[in-house]
Amino acid sequence: MKATAKANTNIALIKYWGKRDEKLFLPTNNSISITLDRFYTVTTVEFKKNITNDIFYLNNKKADKKDQIKISSFLDKIRDFSGTNFYAVVNSENKVPTAAGFASSASGFAALAAASIKAVGLELDKSELSAIARQGSGSACRSIYGGYVEWEKGERIDGKDSFAKRLLPETDWNISILSVLVNSNNKNISSREGMKRTVETSPFYSAWLDTIEKDLEITRKAIKYKDFKSLGEVVEKNALKMHATMIGAEPPILYWQCGTMDVIHHVRNLRLSGISAYFTIDAGANVKVLCHPSDEKKVYESLLKLESVQNVITCHPGKGITYL
Amino acid sequence: MKATAKANTNIALIKYWGKRDEKLFLPTNNSISITLDRFYTVTTVEFKKNITNDIFYLNNKKADKKDQIKISSFLDKIRDFSGTNFYAVVNSENKVPTAAGFASSASGFAALAAASIKAVGLELDKSELSAIARQGSGSACRSIYGGYVEWEKGERIDGKDSFAKRLLPETDWNISILSVLVNSNNKNISSREGMKRTVETSPFYSAWLDTIEKDLEITRKAIKYKDFKSLGEVVEKNALKMHATMIGAEPPILYWQCGTMDVIHHVRNLRLSGISAYFTIDAGANVKVLCHPSDEKKVYESLLKLESVQNVITCHPGKGITYL
The missing domain is CATH 3.30.230.10 (Ribosomal Protein S5; domain 2)
Structure with a gap:
């Protein structure tokens, strides 16, 4: 057994x-x-x-x-x-x-x-x-x-x-997901607790839920047709909306740190310079950046140059469960 | 004339x-x-x-x-x-x-x-x-x-x-308002445009409006009874909710920068250390910190020590219109 x-x-x-x-x-x-x-x-x-x-x-x-x-x-x-x-x-x-x-x-x-x-x-x-x-x-x-x-x-x-x-x-569909470490401290509130507080106290929670069905549709379609721009846009907006919903909780939940903002603005600037990159942020300060594999090296190097970035690890879509 | x-x-x-x-x-x-x-x-x-x-x-x-x-x-x-x-x-x-x-x-x-x-x-x-x-x-x-x-x-x-x-x-009622400069760049979107976009596109806008009446009541009462803690708490939450509402706009409006986050977390840490300080943020990256005049010097000096803070100017409640 x-x-x-x-x-x-x-x-x-x-x-x-x-x-x-x-x-x-x-x-x-x-x-x-x-x-x-x-x-x-x-x-x-x-x-x-x-x-x-x-x-x-x-x-x-x-x-x-x-x-x-x-x-x-x-x-x-x-x-x-x-x-x-x-x-x-x-x-x-x-x-x-x-x-x-x-x-x-x-x-x-x-x-x-x-x-x-x-x-x-x-x-x-x-x-x-x-x-x-x-x-x-x-x-x-x-x-x-x-x-x-x-x-x-x-x-x-x-x-x-x-x-x-x-x-x-x-x-x-191969895309690049760069995990950007800006803060290695433990987050001050667990996801479990953060979720609970958001559901119970945020005035934005029901509006957040109302927008999800549309985000899901766009994402399914983007994945089906391998439309990276459409995927990146909806992913970035969805993450921002989730954090906004938490910021509205009582007491407010704010996972973002200095480095979080730096990476966000950096990714937006990358786009202005013609590189198709988008960010997402989970319940924490660190950021994940999505880009085409062909832009991966450029994005990686530009992220490492940011003073508040401690480390960047590049990932790609991986396998499901395997048995050893 | x-x-x-x-x-x-x-x-x-x-x-x-x-x-x-x-x-x-x-x-x-x-x-x-x-x-x-x-x-x-x-x-x-x-x-x-x-x-x-x-x-x-x-x-x-x-x-x-x-x-x-x-x-x-x-x-x-x-x-x-x-x-x-x-x-x-x-x-x-x-x-x-x-x-x-x-x-x-x-x-x-x-x-x-x-x-x-x-x-x-x-x-x-x-x-x-x-x-x-x-x-x-x-x-x-x-x-x-x-x-x-x-x-x-x-x-x-x-x-x-x-x-x-x-x-x-x-x-x-004398209180101290410290204007903390973290970013001297012009903001990338005017208040006028930001307001318009938020009203027209943020899924959170109506929930934001729904919470205001209560915030106003608490604030009027806090001012009437000179209750600094109650004032600070509602002011901080109100500012966070406004920014969360903007972050939900399409495209998202994000005025915060690295320094904004540093000052926010610093103010929260000041409170943990027993100093009654609260922040508010207008449509921009810079932060204003409210505190008791008796804490003003401590708060001022601690803010100036933050790497991302360029300047701090201390204000107090001022006069209305005067004619010269």
């Missing part, structure tokens, strides 16, 4: 920001992402007869209590689902550079879900696997697939219709 | 961002401001028999065509109102430090309105004068009064009930 899975993280193009059900990780809106090739988690799960609790090693160290509880509570769902009573030893290696501004929870729970399900001997559809990964961390449901992925919010109260599906394989 | 008036600029505590009538400068919501002691305009207007057009000197230089047209079109309103046919020579001295991030239009049109009306020999109520100043630049209507001022949006189509009134004289 042992299996190893590898999952890449993903970056949302159309953002997931708010849950309709906290416990089941059911989102208020569909979201669209790209799974990335450079940042991933490899996780081995072994269900064992003779142990009396779950044991979780993260990067070869015993994880802290908070993480132990999270993993155990996720494994409870796997036990419920599969009927096993065994506890598990989990070994997880996170190849997400420290503070790169990527949530390791997406690749983390995708790899954990895949390894667990395989370890208990089940064979599931990717959509079923996606719905299970979702219950560890919402965005994990998108990392089951490679390339361009949409997470359906679903309508059901039990969440069974809330999972991701692939829009376009990673091999079909 | 000659008169000289001096008007101080003002900073909005509850922001004016959007017009219900472009030509008459009628706002979509009430706003509240403090008139400041340090930044002002002194304007002399002389209506003359023997000249064939208006002549406008700004800081002892003939103004550019765009400004000449603006002034002339404002003087047309004075001529209509007073029945005179004479053209005027206007001399204006602007003591608003270059790029301090204060609109010189507020003090500029308040001084121009007051000097013109006196030069044509009329005596008006301050509220009537305020309604006239409003037609040069909306925020100018608030600079007629000293101290704490509210601009009533009014309901009438002709705008006759849209003028400012004093909430509290400048001598009744």
Whole structure:
């Protein structure tokens, strides 16, 4: 009863920001992402007869209590689902550079879900696997697939219709995603808490939701027709709207720092100089810049020149779950 | 037919961002401001028999065509109102430090309105004068009064009930307003254009308006009871909401720069360290910080230490219109 899975993280193009059900990780809106090739988690799960609790090693160290509880509570769902009573030893290696501004929870729970399900001997559809990964961390449901992925919010109260599906394989459209590190401090408010506060207090939240359907349509079309300009424009606007919605929360949530502004204005200036580049920002200070692979080198070098930029890592669309 | 008036600029505590009538400068919501002691305009207007057009000197230089047209079109309103046919020579001295991030239009049109009306020999109520100043630049209507001022949006189509009134004289409550210069470039979009775009395209605009009435109530109360904490909190939130509303516009309006973020986070950190300071930001990158006069020195020195801060000027509540 042992299996190893590898999952890449993903970056949302159309953002997931708010849950309709906290416990089941059911989102208020569909979201669209790209799974990335450079940042991933490899996780081995072994269900064992003779142990009396779950044991979780993260990067070869015993994880802290908070993480132990999270993993155990996720494994409870796997036990419920599969009927096993065994506890598990989990070994997880996170190849997400420290503070790169990527949530390791997406690749983390995708790899954990895949390894667990395989370890208990089940064979599931990717959509079923996606719905299970979702219950560890919402965005994990998108990392089951490679390339361009949409997470359906679903309508059901039990969440069974809330999972991701692939829009376009990673091999079909190569774009460059530059991860720009401007701040390596931990963010002062977690995504989970930030989402909750935004949904409950921001006067802009319902207007944000009202605009998403149109953003999704534009994004699906842009991906289908590989229209980079159209994709970049909607992605940038969607990220700005998400942050504006958070800034309206009470108390306000402001993830942006000096370097965030520098990169934003730099990307806008790149466009004025004829380079088709666009930014997106998750719940943090760091920025991701999208561009054509042919502009990648220029964009990379220009970003590194900015005083407030500490590091830039170039990614491309990556694979979904693989088993090792 | 000659008169000289001096008007101080003002900073909005509850922001004016959007017009219900472009030509008459009628706002979509009430706003509240403090008139400041340090930044002002002194304007002399002389209506003359023997000249064939208006002549406008700004800081002892003939103004550019765009400004000449603006002034002339404002003087047309004075001529209509007073029945005179004479053209005027206007001399204006602007003591608003270059790029301090204060609109010189507020003090500029308040001084121009007051000097013109006196030069044509009329005596008006301050509220009537305020309604006239409003037609040069909306925020100018608030600079007629000293101290704490509210601009009533009014309901009438002709705008006759849209003028400012004093909430509290400048001598009744001394607070410190530090004008923090982080960027001396001209902003890339004018307030007039930014307002228009926000009203027409931001999905957040109606939610912004919905929150204003409550912000106004809290602010009036805070001013009445001289409750600095309550004032600071609502002012900061109101400014953030205004910027969030603009960020949602299409295309997005983003006045913030690296230094803006640095000052925002610095002010929040000051509060964590026990100093009661709050920020507000107008349509630009520069920040104004409110604090108790007893904390003024500490706040000033800490702001100057920030790398991205170029200059800090300390202001206090100032007088309304005076005649020289």
